[in-house]
Structure formats: structure tokens, C-alpha cells
Amino acid sequence: MPLNNTNIVSAAQTKFGVHKGVTLREMFSEAVDKATVDAGVPKKNIQAAFIGSFIPEMLVHQGHTAPLLMDFAGMKGIPATRHEDACASGATALRAGVMAIESGMYDTVLVAGVEKMTSVSTNKATEALAAAADDQFESSMGLTFPGVFGIAAVAHMQKYGTTEEDMARVAVKAHKNATTNPLAQFQKEISLEKAMTPRYIAWPLKLFDCSPISDGAAALVLTSTEKAKQYTDLPVKITGTGQASASMNLCDRSDLTSFSASVDASRAAYEMAGLEAKDMDFAVVHDCFTIAEIIASEDIGFFKPGEGAKALRDGVTALDGDKPINPMGGLKAVGHPVGATGVKQAVVLYRELIGDAGPNQVSKHDTAIMHNFGGTGATAVVTIMRRADA
Amino acid sequence: MSEKPTVEEYLQNIQDGQFKAYKCVNCGMIIAPPSGSCYGCGSNKMEWANVTGKGKLVSFTVIHIAPDAFAEETPYYIAIIELAEGTRVSARLLGYDPLKPEEVKLGSDVKLDYEDGKTGKKYLAFRAA
Numbered sequence: 001m002p003l004n005n006t007n008i009v010s011a012a013q014t015k016f017g018v019h020k021g022v023t024l025r026e027m028f029s030e031a032v033d034k035a036t037v038d039a040g041v042p043k044k045n046i047q048a049a050f051i052g053s054f055i056p057e058m059l060v061h062q063g064h065t066a067p068l069l070m071d072f073a074g075m076k077g078i079p080a081t082r083h084e085d086a087c088a089s090g091a092t093a094l095r096a097g098v099m100a101i102e103s104g105m106y107d108t109v110l111v112a113g114v115e116k117m118t119s120v121s122t123n124k125a126t127e128a129l130a131a132a133a134d135d136q137f138e139s140s141m142g143l144t145f146p147g148v149f150g151i152a153a154v155a156h157m158q159k160y161g162t163t164e165e166d167m168a169r170v171a172v173k174a175h176k177n178a179t180t181n182p183l184a185q186f187q188k189e190i191s192l193e194k195a196m197t198p199r200y201i202a203w204p205l206k207l208f209d210c211s212p213i214s215d216g217a218a219a220l221v222l223t224s225t226e227k228a229k230q231y232t233d234l235p236v237k238i239t240g241t242g243q244a245s246a247s248m249n250l251c252d253r254s255d256l257t258s259f260s261a262s263v264d265a266s267r268a269a270y271e272m273a274g275l276e277a278k279d280m281d282f283a284v285v286h287d288c289f290t291i292a293e294i295i296a297s298e299d300i301g302f303f304k305p306g307e308g309a310k311a312l313r314d315g316v317t318a319l320d321g322d323k324p325i326n327p328m329g330g331l332k333a334v335g336h337p338v339g340a341t342g343v344k345q346a347v348v349l350y351r352e353l354i355g356d357a358g359p360n361q362v363s364k365h366d367t368a369i370m371h372n373f374g375g376t377g378a379t380a381v382v383t384i385m386r387r388a389d390a
Numbered sequence: 391m392s393e394k395p396t397v398e399e400y401l402q403n404i405q406d407g408q409f410k411a412y413k414c415v416n417c418g419m420i421i422a423p424p425s426g427s428c429y430g431c432g433s434n435k436m437e438w439a440n441v442t443g444k445g446k447l448v449s450f451t452v453i454h455i456a457p458d459a460f461a462e463e464t465p466y467y468i469a470i471i472e473l474a475e476g477t478r479v480s481a482r483l484l485g486y487d488p489l490k491p492e493e494v495k496l497g498s499d500v501k502l503d504y505e506d507g508k509t510g511k512k513y514l515a516f517r518a519a
Contacts, residue, residue: 127457136397137423138480141513142453142460143468150451151470158449158496200465203452203491249423251470251478256449 002273006101007228007235007388009221010039011350013343016216016335017185024053024060024116025072031217031340032073032112041221041231043073047106049080050096052089052113053339058128060116069114086132087288088374089113090218090342091381095241097222098383107227112219113343125213129338132375134248146202146210148250148376149289153204155256156291160306164204168195169312170290171208171332177319178329180359185214185335209290214335218343220350228388236353240273240384242266248378257306261380262299262373269369269382270301277301280384281364282323282352284345285371287330296371297325300382324362327352342372342381353387366390395438400424404514407504411477413439420475443502444474445516447495452488462508465489471500471516485518 012034014027028051036043049070056062066080083093090113097111117125126144133139133148156162172195178184195208221231228235244264247253253260270276283300287293294308302323303311311317317325328334328348331341349368351357366387373380395412400423403410411422416433420441427434450469453460460466467483482505486494500516507513 123458126455130457134423136401140511141468141480141482142456142463142466142507143480144453144456146455147451147453147468150453151449151468154451154496155449200452200454202454203465205451249480251423251480252425252429253478256470 002239003098003102003241004237004239005224006098006238007223007225008238008346008350008385009223009228009231009235010035010041011220011347012039013183013218013340013347014216015183016214016337016344018118019215022215024056024062024065024114025069027116027215027217028069028112028114029073031114031219032110035219035221036110039221039231043075045108046075046078046110046221047108048078048100049075049110049112050093050100051080051082052093052342053082054084054086054089054115055128055131055338056116058131059120059125085379086374087286087338088342088372088379088381089339090344091370091372091383092243092342092379094342094346094383095243095381098238098241101222101224107224109222110219111222111343112217113340114217115337115339116215117213117337118215122213137249144202146205146289149291150202150205151250152256152295153291156295157204159257160309162294162309165192165196166294166309166312167205167209167290168192170287170293171195173312173318174287174326174330174332177327177360178333181328181334184329184333185212186333205289205291211288211331211336214337216335216337216340216344218340218347220343220346234354235388236350237386237388238383239386240269240271240275242268242272242382244268244380246378248376250376258295258299259373259377259380261377262296262371262382265380265382266300266371269384273384275367275384279367280369281367282327282362283325283369283371284348285325286341286373287326287332288336290332293325293330300369300371319360319362327362328357328360345370345372346383349385353385395424395436397424404504405512407512409441409502409514410438411441411475412436420473420477422473422477422479441502442474444519445471445500445502447483447498447500448472448478449496450483450491450494452491459509469516479514482513482515484515
């Protein structure tokens, strides 16, 4: 049975990028204010908060962040919990919010995500990110995150003939879409030639195959169907949600050309929504690395295994294609403040679905899917949304 | 080697150049790196197993940008190896030029080896057979 009682009534993000002198709590507060008071949702109506944040302990030396952030945002008192599932922290917070509404325990909740990554050196940030891989069996021999996706890329190239140029095209598309997204970290087109610059990070992945290190926050308000009316005439309904886990270690996986957690979470979400991939008008997927978008486009069922690169080359996933993917620029160009990303992806779905995406508006926007995954792909969360009047 | 294996011993065995896998006492499945329960039958009873050291290259990457601890060793290969016994491990890959990854063929035969890292640690490694 599709979920029927969870509605997004407002959603917002801060600009993503390098925010010198702006702290974790200030970014959080900015996103929350935009999604609440600025959107006509009084803070006093929020009954509980679910907050995604990956590793503030290492990045800003702060644990127990949920009450701290809520206090600064003027909402102390209500239940507030942080969710940590590496890069999927935002979507697992969203899923907790969905369950809170569907259970009937609450009728109005806040879902938010935040990460402050640029106050430490790039090496320190890389070390913090590496905590999302298996420290004893993989990271300790020098496997990095780009390395994880480099291994997936080599396997995909060997099995399906995907090329480095195909991967570069993901970056070109992301940057092109982000030129008209003022909230993106990069708003500049890049040529295919530039995307192919051979500055290897983890062969075959190059600099432009990798999402950046970013600061940022995102927030949204979920309500029951009954309460939604008092805030908007055009809520977005969350009709399906799926979450799955897989081995942390790449070596424990039988297939490196697909992420089993993404496939399993997609299947669960489609089943709950009573829909199939062909019913989706567009997708927002977790393109932490360019190869990840190609694989995700196959794992969510938009294309058969091995056909993601061809669809990309043919423009099927472009902003004006039949199946747009990451129409506002993805993680690659918008930025990837880890804990904020999953919530930001939901903000993009909301804006596109209600027709509020400006120059980045996709033409068909009734139903869409978002895919957020964590670390080496050991957690995946897939969420299906539909505009309430669609 | 019949005592119950531990993760600490598994890691120490690599440091000693004496790699060993886990073996499920119930169904005989060979497992490495360690797991607390068998992927085949779910049993939690494990013992040590020696391996032939023969394997095949499943996939790989070449790390060019690494955390501080490994920076001096770049560029270096990390590979996924399928052992003849069926289990897969992550390891360093030796015997190939890290600047010519195009020449590395997936499916190639490799054999167990070790690499003395500049970090002072020994890494599990495989070398072109």
C-alpha cells in the first residue's frame, strides 16, 4: 500500500560551498528558518526533529548535535535526534520523519541535515570521510573513497565497456545544470576536455569525477495530510520509502558493477508506492563520483545494467531529456556537505515536483525518485514522491 | 590452529607474513576478511584455515591522492582478489607499473605476497603470477 499520510509542505537549503566563518549551528539555523517561519510554518507547531549529520565529532569537534542545533534554532524542548549513516544520514533522517508521521505519533515534524567540512584541512576531511569505510580491513591498507569508486568503475568498464569519457559526461552535465542554480557550489560549465584533464585521484577517476568538500544545510517540514492544508495548497506526498544495507567491504560483494543496497532499497520503495521505474518522471541520485550516477541510474531501474552510459551519451538524462537525472546539478556541482545531502535531494524533488525549479524545471514533474547512499554503498535509501494533485 | 580465531590475530598474522583465513566449522566455507557469522550457513563457529595463496584479479584502482599516512607510497594499486578457495579480499597489487594501469588485465592469475609499507606496517598483497 502506498503511504498516504506524509506530506512535504516546505523545503529549503542554504547555498552549498565554502562558508568561511559560518558555523555548523548557524548554517542549520538558516536552513530551518527558511523551511519554517519564512515558509509560513510556525516553529511552535513542530513536534519533533530528525537531523542528519555524518561526523561533526571529527570535523568540528562536536557530538550530541541534535539538541545543540535545535536550541540555537530556537526550538529547544521537543524531541530531537541525530541520524548517522555516512552520506545517507540525510535520507535516513527523512525516513525516520516519515515513520513518525505514518505512525500517527506526530502530525508535524522537522527533517534537516547539516555538515561543516571546510574548517579542517582537506587531508583531515578525507580522513574523516574514510571513517565511513571498514577501517580494519580496507582503509588501513590505504584504500580511499575515490579508490572504492575507482574499483567499481574498472569493473563497470570491463563488463560493459563504459569509458572515462562517459564518466566525464556526468560531470559536464552536472556543471551545466548547476549554472542556473544559485545555491550550487559551482555555477560554471566545464568542457568535456576539461572534465577529462588527467589529474588522477584514484585511477580511472580524475579530479572532475569527484564531488567537492562542502559546507551546507537543508531542511523540510513533514505533516499529516490533514495538517498540510493549513500550510500549502500543493504539498508533495511521500508514497514509498525503501532502505537496505550491504557489506561495508567491497571484497565481500559478488558484483562490483552494481550496488545491491541501491537495488534492494529501490525495489522496496517501488513496491510500497505501487509504481515502477517507467512511472518516474525524473530522478535525483547520489553522484558522489561520476561513475556512481551511471551505476545508480541502472540500480534504480531507469536503464538496464550496462546501459546507463549510453542513456547519458544520448541525452536521455539531460535536463530536457526523457528521464532527467540530477536536474539541478547533483552532488558533483552543487556540493556534498555529507549530512545535508540526503535532505537537499528531497528539497530538489519538492521544488521540481511543485514546479518551482525555475530554469532547472523539468517538463514532466508529477512523480519522482530520490536515491541517497552512504559510504561504500553499505546503506541506501530510496524515496518516491508525488505531487498531491497529480 | 584449532582455537577460536579473532580479528586481532587475523591482522597480526598478516603482519607476521602468515596470512590465514577463517573457515566455517559447520559447512567448511572459507571466509576472509573475518566475519562473525558464516555467509553460507549462518554458523558462528569458525576455525583457522591455510590457503593456497592462488587467486584471480577481480578489479583494482590506483591511488594517487591518499591520506597523510600513505602519501609517501603513492601511486599504489589496491585490488580485489578472488582466492582459489572462493572468498575475496582487498589487497595491494604488486608487479605492475602503477602508471600503466591500462596494461593490467582483469582475471589475471596472482599469488599471495606481502608489502612492507613506509608506514612500518605490512600489507596483504598479491603479485602477478
